[in-house]
Amino acid sequence: MAKAGAGKKRNSQARALAVKAAVFAAAVFVLTKLVFGVCICSGERMFPALRDGDLVIYSRLSELRQGDVVVFADPQDGTQCISRVVGLEGCEIDITEAGELKTNGYIPSESVFYRTERAEGSSVVFPLTVRQGEVFLLDDYRTIGRDSRVFGPVEKDRIKGRIIYIVRRRGF
Amino acid sequence: MRLYEKAAGLLNRAFDLAVLAACVLLMLLGVYSVADEVRVFSRTQDKSLLTYRPSPEEAVPVEKRISEDQTGWIAVPGTGIDFPVLQGSDNSEYLNRDPYGEFSYSGSIFLDYRNSADLSDGLSVIYGHHMSGGHMFGCLDAFRDREFLEEHARGSFSARECCFGLEIFAAFECQATDHEIFRPGSCSMDEVCGFIKERSGISADPSRRILALSTCTARGGDERFVVAAYLIPTEVDD
Numbered sequence: 001m002a003k004a005g006a007g008k009k010r011n012s013q014a015r016a017l018a019v020k021a022a023v024f025a026a027a028v029f030v031l032t033k034l035v036f037g038v039c040i041c042s043g044e045r046m047f048p049a050l051r052d053g054d055l056v057i058y059s060r061l062s063e064l065r066q067g068d069v070v071v072f073a074d075p076q077d078g079t080q081c082i083s084r085v086v087g088l089e090g091c092e093i094d095i096t097e098a099g100e101l102k103t104n105g106y107i108p109s110e111s112v113f114y115r116t117e118r119a120e121g122s123s124v125v126f127p128l129t130v131r132q133g134e135v136f137l138l139d140d141y142r143t144i145g146r147d148s149r150v151f152g153p154v155e156k157d158r159i160k161g162r163i164i165y166i167v168r169r170r171g172f
Numbered sequence: 173m174r175l176y177e178k179a180a181g182l183l184n185r186a187f188d189l190a191v192l193a194a195c196v197l198l199m200l201l202g203v204y205s206v207a208d209e210v211r212v213f214s215r216t217q218d219k220s221l222l223t224y225r226p227s228p229e230e231a232v233p234v235e236k237r238i239s240e241d242q243t244g245w246i247a248v249p250g251t252g253i254d255f256p257v258l259q260g261s262d263n264s265e266y267l268n269r270d271p272y273g274e275f276s277y278s279g280s281i282f283l284d285y286r287n288s289a290d291l292s293d294g295l296s297v298i299y300g301h302h303m304s305g306g307h308m309f310g311c312l313d314a315f316r317d318r319e320f321l322e323e324h325a326r327g328s329f330s331a332r333e334c335c336f337g338l339e340i341f342a343a344f345e346c347q348a349t350d351h352e353i354f355r356p357g358s359c360s361m362d363e364v365c366g367f368i369k370e371r372s373g374i375s376a377d378p379s380r381r382i383l384a385l386s387t388c389t390a391r392g393g394d395e396r397f398v399v400a401a402y403l404i405p406t407e408v409d410d
Contacts, residue, residue: 013180020187066393088393104394106349109264165201 051171058161087136094127114142119149216307243289248327252311255281302388309387315343337404344372
């Protein structure tokens with residue numbers, strides 16, 4: 001009897017652990033697939049807002065707004081990247097010879113300290129109007145950007161979410 | 173067997189502790205987020221500013237000014253509009269600065285730097301952040317309801333040496349790039365009134381002085397929401 005009781009206890013402990021782990025894994029899966037996402041910033045293309053090694057948490061549920069920093073899938077190679085929304089659908093984007101970004105004919109107010117040059121050898125023609133279902137993305141560190149200047153406006157479906165939290169442990 | 177039981181028990185407890193630690197960490201992040209929001213919003217309700225509030229139909233004399241940059245005080249009873257109005261050397265100076273000149277994410281309510289501080293221009297523009305909960309110029313959203321606008325159409329602007337009554341008559345959305353509103357002085361009043369008519373459907377009188385209160389919309393970007401009022405000069409009691 002005692003043996004059977006111990007076996008039951010052992011089983012119940014193991015079962016409880018398995019159930020908890022399964023519930024926890026399911027909760028984490030649902031949260032990270034439907035509500036939040038986690039991504040590590042690679043490279044300095046969003047300097048100074050983000051730096052290499054920053055751990056970012058993004059919300060998959062937020063509606064996109066101009067100025068949001070977003071995680072998206074690169075349209076050319078599918079890699080996970082981070083960039084900033086500078087134009088929503090209907091917005092006219094131009095990059096002048098003088099290295100200025102213009103949205104709807106005006107220089108937008110943004111905390112970017114670099115000239116915005118057109119990408120060499122790109123097929124993207126300026127000025128362009130962002131089409132329905134697309135957004136225009138630019139990296140903050142404009143001189144090394146691999147963004148909509150290279151691959152044009154990005155489909156909204158490729159945007160995974162808007163960054164809501166960053167954790168930085170180096171590069172202050 | 174006993175070892176197995178012990179291991180299962182230990183693992184069970186370790187798992188509970190790990191989940192608890194993760195929850196505590198997430199909770200702390202949440203608490204920090206709330207604390208940060210409270211910190212930002214508390215600046216919008218700085219009660220010390222109210223000691224500078226003039227009584228209605230009273231100008232703001234030099235000794236009652238918060239700083240040299242204060243041009244006046246705007247108030248519309250029942251709407252949340254009750255703010256000192258600042259004016260910087262450009263339109264970014266008071267965007268993230270409180271009326272005392274300290275950094276503040278919620279900024280101040282400020283008059284366009286190109287306008288005369290005595291609101292003598294045909295069109296004067298006052299800006300404020302659109303904040304949730306009706307803070308700062310987030311309270312302008314209520315004017316989207318025509319009935320609310322009609323019920324709260326009267327306000328006042330106490331300038332340095334004179335006073336104005338406000339008669340709010342229109343509310344509309346436009347773009348930050350619409351120079352009829354956002355480049356005061358660059359367009360004739362006929363053009364300004366034509367623009368207001370086009371946007372709101374309300375005919376404005378170009379012979380009267382207009383004050384535009386502007387804020388962002390919830391959608392962000394270049395979209396702006398503007399509440400337009402006539403300025404009615406009133407006598408000042410000395």
